[in-house]
Amino acid sequence: MVNRMGYESSEFSNRRMLEMLQEKNNRLNITLLEDIELFERYLNENQPVLTNKAMHLAPKDCFALNQQMSRVEVVEKPTKRMGAYPYLTFIFELLLISELYVLEHDEKGKVRMRPTLKKQSFDLFSDVHKYSFLVDQYWRKGNFEGYSINKMLIFMTGLIQLENSEIDEILFNDEIEQGYMSGGFDILNAYVYFGWCTQDISLNGESVTFRATCLGKEVSRLVLKLGIMDWSYLYTAVIIHHLELKRLGEKSLYQGLKDLFDVKVELDKDLSHVEEESTCLDLEKRMYQLKINLTGRKWIRVYVSPKQTLADLHDAIMIHFDIEDDHLHEFNLSVNPKDRSCVYTGGPMGGGTDRVKLSGINLKKNQVFHYVFDYGMEVSFKLTVEDILPLQPKLKFPYLVLAKGI
Numbered sequence: 001m002v003n004r005m006g007y008e009s010s011e012f013s014n015r016r017m018l019e020m021l022q023e024k025n026n027r028l029n030i031t032l033l034e035d036i037e038l039f040e041r042y043l044n045e046n047q048p049v050l051t052n053k054a055m056h057l058a059p060k061d062c063f064a065l066n067q068q069m070s071r072v073e074v075v076e077k078p079t080k081r082m083g084a085y086p087y088l089t090f091i092f093e094l095l096l097i098s099e100l101y102v103l104e105h106d107e108k109g110k111v112r113m114r115p116t117l118k119k120q121s122f123d124l125f126s127d128v129h130k131y132s133f134l135v136d137q138y139w140r141k142g143n144f145e146g147y148s149i150n151k152m153l154i155f156m157t158g159l160i161q162l163e164n165s166e167i168d169e170i171l172f173n174d175e176i177e178q179g180y181m182s183g184g185f186d187i188l189n190a191y192v193y194f195g196w197c198t199q200d201i202s203l204n205g206e207s208v209t210f211r212a213t214c215l216g217k218e219v220s221r222l223v224l225k226l227g228i229m230d231w232s233y234l235y236t237a238v239i240i241h242h243l244e245l246k247r248l249g250e251k252s253l254y255q256g257l258k259d260l261f262d263v264k265v266e267l268d269k270d271l272s273h274v275e276e277e278s279t280c281l282d283l284e285k286r287m288y289q290l291k292i293n294l295t296g297r298k299w300i301r302v303y304v305s306p307k308q309t310l311a312d313l314h315d316a317i318m319i320h321f322d323i324e325d326d327h328l329h330e331f332n333l334s335v336n337p338k339d340r341s342c343v344y345t346g347g348p349m350g351g352g353t354d355r356v357k358l359s360g361i362n363l364k365k366n367q368v369f370h371y372v373f374d375y376g377m378e379v380s381f382k383l384t385v386e387d388i389l390p391l392q393p394k395l396k397f398p399y400l401v402l403a404k405g406i
Contacts, residue, residue, distance in 0.1 A: 031070045032091075032193055033130055035308040038068045039091050043101075043113055050111040053345050055103060055352035056082035071193075086186065086371065090193055096355060098137035104360040109333065109342040114360070132257035135194060139223060142362040145171050160228040162196060162220040167210040171197055196220060222256040259375055287397070288363060292317060292371075294379070298405035301386070306359035310344055314353060317371065317381065321406055327374035328355070333361060337370045337380070363388075 024186060043047070048061040057065070062085050063078030071087040082089055095101045100119040122130065161171055188210055192199045196216030200209040284308060290313075293299040300320050308381055310331050318325045328347040332340070346353030363385050371381040392399075 030127060032195070033127055036091055036095070039065060042068070047112055050103065050113070052111070052343050053352060054081070055111065055344065055355050056324065057088070057362065062088055070300065086189055087193065088192060090190065094134060094138060097141040098134060102360040103356050105333070105342065105362050134259060135219065136254040158187060158191065159220040159224050162191070162212055162216050163224060167214050167217065168211050171210045171212055191216065191301050218260060222253060222260060226253045226256040285391050286388050287391045288358060288385055289389055289401070291384045291386050293382045293384070294321060300403045300406065301401040303392070303395060303397060303399040303401060304358060305391070308358055308397055309354055309358045310358070311346055311354035312398060317373070320400060320403060323373060329371065329373045332370040332372070335368055
């Protein structure tokens with residue numbers, strides 16, 4: 001018997017797919033879950049403080065965590081920033097985009113990672129359920145907007161090659177695919193971390209080879225047929241046309257993964273539980289009324305959702321004050337602008353502000369904080385939380401309420 005996805009739905013096929021997760025070539029995806037547990041345990045036991053500007057783990061925390069991971073970077077001293085640890089960075093970003101953790105200020109203004117109610121439900125999931133959830137979240141919420149169209153074509157053509165390859169067949173190596181390797185190495189790393197392919201590094205470290213896994217063939221097919229439907233990337237239509245991809249019905253990638261692993265009852269029950277809990281947060285039913293003042297005569301009043309980020313607030317300022325977004329900016333949450341203990345920076349190419357949700361910075365009524373655009377000109381704004389109101393879900397946030405002098 002074959003289901004609508006084209007996969008066997010017999011008891012034998014279901015058992016084979018589950019056993020596939022335990023095969024030698026496909027152990028990495030289970031290892032990823034184990035490493036995430038180690039990562040979370042470190043967060044719980046050590047409560048690390050994130051760096052102010054980049055909003056990353058501090059070098060000493062990266063060094064300590066690196067020693068516990070299955071994929072260890074060779075670093076001799078705890079002086080390297082998080083960017084030197086691609087696997088840690090991947091897990092860090094995955095926990096945030098899947099909303100299992102948020103960044104939040106404590107009473108002293110220090111930024112830490114806090115588990116959400118969704119995380120509590122996630123802990124009850126089976127390994128297969130967790131894996132399906134994380135793949136779906138990565139695909140739908142990953143930072144693909146920062147990729148060029150060429151890089152995204154690399155991503156998609158890589159999936160096509162993976163789908164059409166034989167198990168353990170060489171997909172890429174740095175001798176025959178120099179162009180691909182230079183432009184999409186971080187993408188290939190994501191394939192490896194999810195267990196879609198294996199990575200072999202030569203003894204001298206100068207040669208890297210990627211090989212297909214059975215799991216990679218199955219999941220890449222779903223991503224190509226279903227995942228792109230959930231994609232909001234600017235050039236999606238162009239890529240679909242260029243690669244002659246065809247969408248398969250209205251099913252989501254998450255639903256496709258559930259069918260693939262045949263854990264429909266468990267997943268449906270647990271996912272509804274997550275959605276119910278996440279909407280029960282009192283803050284999620286509120287919105288902030290902010291007054292953003294450039295001068296005494298130029299100001300705007302906006303409604304913003306707690307789900308939005310400081311980067312979203314920055315975008316609203318750029319739009320409503322008619323400023324070209326071509327310089328760095330920063331938010332200073334301290335009342336005194338000379339106090340630099342709680343500053344978030346960003347710029348045209350991204351930065352810390354796009355990872356900080358308003359729900360995570362404990363805004364209070366009548367709180368005052370500051371925004372500066374362009375460190376050369378120092379265009380300064382004063383922001384005041386005028387009120388915290390019941391959410392109006394039909395509004396498109398940030399919502400402009402009133403503007404004066406602009």
